[in-house]
Amino acid sequence: MGDCLDRNSSKVRALFEELVLDMLDFTFPRTCVVCGDLLIRQEHDLCFTCYVNLPYSVYGLSKTNPICRGLAGRVPLALGYFLLDYRRNSGVSKMMKAIKYEGAESLAVKLGKEMGDRITRDHGDPDFTHFAVIPMHASKVRKRGYNQALRLAEGVTEVLSGELITDLFLQPNRSISQTKKNRAERLTSSESKYQFNPKYKGLSLGHLCLVDDVMTTGSTIESCLKSCLHLDDIGIEKVSVMTAACVL
Ligand SMILES: [Zn+2]
Known part of the structure; x- marks a missing residue:
């Protein structure tokens, strides 16, 4: 009863x-x-x-991925991966805009999980030991409510092994929006834009994977990684990059 x-x-x-x-x-x-x-x-x-x-990438996780080729001679990458081909005025560009500016943070987590699922399906669980993201200035985080790269990385690490360090890189100075500069200006200005967080000096990072939303010129990724690759007191064996979308 x-x-x-x-x-x-x-x-x-x-x-x-x-x-x-x-x-x-x-x-x-x-x-x-x-x-x-x-x-x-x-x-x-x-x-x-x-x-x-969606135009899913056919390149998989590899050392010949367009992400690696785009950064060749600038940052030595072990592996590169992106989920979607990015084109202007496409479904992907609308999606990335929604993630970045329109509060679609759950979509960012979903894409991150999709990346993790596809990598696991096609390559098994890679040997990433740590994940990090391109930092966003605090005022932008307050305005938008979240860092979209962090949401992506949270989705990725729901599937793949490896520790997500949310503040491995710091962005001390606010600069003019990267989208308002040309490629040469972006490359020059990005040289000193990001900093490795000093509290992690001495840490052994093993295989670090940097996660970001879209790779265009790769200047922000380059700047971020260059802030740690020259430091002798950080144990980094390999560095890889994965993004939700990539401009081919
Ligand atoms: Zn639809």
Whole structure:
């Protein structure tokens, strides 16, 4: 008798929860960040059709990945990986804009997990010992609410082994937005932009993987990694880079 009442009350609760979710979807309709269509309840940020039709990278995790080739002669990388081909005015650019400026942080975590899942599926669990992200200035974090690269890395480390160090790199000085500079200016200004956090000096990092959202010229990645590669008191065996998207 008691069991029957419990079952009935949990059914009523589930029905009530569904009703509330339906009402929320009706009152505050959610749309796909790529195509703009209304999302069904099981979809979040992106509709299933757009998600499966994203231009997934075919390069995998490798030392000949375009990420490595783009940084050749600038930073010695062990491996490179990116999830999506980035093109202007594409679904991917809309997605990355939503992640960066429109509060789609859960989408960043989801993409991070997707990266981890695909790497595991195709290559097994790599030997990354630590993960780090490109830092974002505190004022930007306050304005946007989060660092999108950190959300991506959190998704990645839900799947792959390795410790995520959220403050391995520091950004001491705010500079003009990188998007407003040309490539030469970006390369020059990025030389001294980032710093390795001194509290981690003496730490053995083994195989460090830097996670970021989009690689364009690679100047921010280069600057970040150069802040630690010349330091003798940090034990880094290898450095790799993975990004959610890459401009080919
Ligand atoms: Zn869609």
